[in-house]
Amino acid sequence: MNFYVDVSYESLNKCNEELCGDTVEIFRDKNSVTVVLADGLGSGVKANILSTLTSKIIGTMLVNGASIDEAVETIANTLPVCKEREIAYSTFSILQVFNSGECYLAEYDNPSIIFLREGKLLVPYRTSREINGKQVKESRLKLCKNDTFMIISDGVVHAGVGVTLNLGWQFENVAEYIESTWEKDLSAKKISKLLVSVCDNLYAHKPGDDTTAVTVKIRSPLKVNIMVGPPVDKNQDSYVVNKFLSQEGMKVVCGGTTSKIVSRALGKEVVTSFDYINPAVPPTAKIEGIDLTTEGVLTLRQTLDYVRKYVSSVSTIQDLQNLKAHDGASRLANILLEDGTSVNFFIGRAMNPAHQNPDMPLSLGLKLNLVEEIAICLRNIGKEVNIEYY
Secondary structure (H helix, E strand, O other): OOOEEEEEEEEEOOOOOOOOOEEEEEEEOOOEEEEEEEEEOOOHHHHHHHHHHHHHHHHHHHHOOOOHHHHHHHHHHHOOOOOOOOOOOEEEEEEEEEOOOEEEEEEEOOOOOEEEEOOEEEOOOOEEEEEOOEEEEEEEEEOOOOOEEEEEOHHHHOOOEOOOEOOOOOHHHHHHHHHHHOOOOOOHHHHHHHHHHHHHHHOOOOOOOOEEEEEEEEEOOOEEEEEEOOOOOHHHHHHHHHHHHOOOOEEEEEOHHHHHHHHHHHOOOOEEOOOOOOOOOOOOEEOOOOOEEEOOHHHHHHHHHHHHHHHOOOOOHHHHHHHHOOOHHHHHHHHHHHHOOEEEEEEOOOOOHHHHOOOOOOOHHHHHHHHHHHHHHHHHOOOEEEEEEO
16 A cells, blocks of 8 residues: 555643653654654653653664564563552553555553544454553554544543533543534644644643643655755756656746746746735746746745644644635745655755845855755654755
8 A cells, every 4th residue: 555654743731840751753764654643641851751761772672673572571661650559650552554555553541542544443453462461451452544544642631621521521522523523625734733732722721730641643655846946957958858858747847947947848837926915935936737836035045934833742723724825925835745655856946036136135055055954844743854955
């Protein structure tokens, strides 16, 4: 099965704590994607250290071929049971998605993983066995496109306890909320953000526990190809444009000169819009056969700003909603962050004469830096990015 694993998580720290006691580790390699959520005992620095050790040890061992038994045994020997409370120093949930389309779940003392298929709740068959004194629940599934998993810490099901709800937000209520808000086009980022925002409201913005929601969504892959600037050697124009146009997936052109080169190759005219939707972003244009045509450096700079806000741990629902605006930067950011699963940049290094104007202190170096900064942000959220220079 050809698919992309979209993973994103959001966390709330317990009120007055600088560190979160929940830790999420995401491991991507050529064979699988492994996600581990560990919930450390208590809160603050101690809980953060315990959950970090747990998630890193388990994830690293599983990725390197160790069994769940070996990983749990290592955790048991590394983090002994608390003598006072007689409970483990850290609980955990594990989700492994293999390239074959097989999925493995393992859960120890965290709330059950919530599983949706086409937006409908399903309860996977679980077996339970004792591993080094711990009752670990396991499941194995064959995946389908749009399958969605929610991995949550107990701060989610405790949300609102003693504040807005007598007994907190029960597991069944959480599952029903996720089912009711699920949409096929919702990204993992938006699903996690929506759930944690509700928890924050239930806690009256003073979380009584560390709260984490991880969303894993199985998506169809979509490649995005972006051409920015003309090649240094004009004789390479046709070669670069033909290579760009021959790629599968969405196609975006940034820059006035680049647009002219692409339009000549396609035999289609550039139709410029004069609608200034956002005064800070130049208008877009249209070229038949191209998904989006924008101005260059100014649009890229605003796009980077949107991308940084999106990947930030303090991003808001409004930051995500801003990507639905119709200006060039918002549309480009939405394509990169929400639509695309991998990105190819075709970067021309020819100097734009306009950028040498002393009244416009823009440079080739700025353009290259903007693309590289965007690429770093995209890689940090698990997207494959390739940059070719001409």
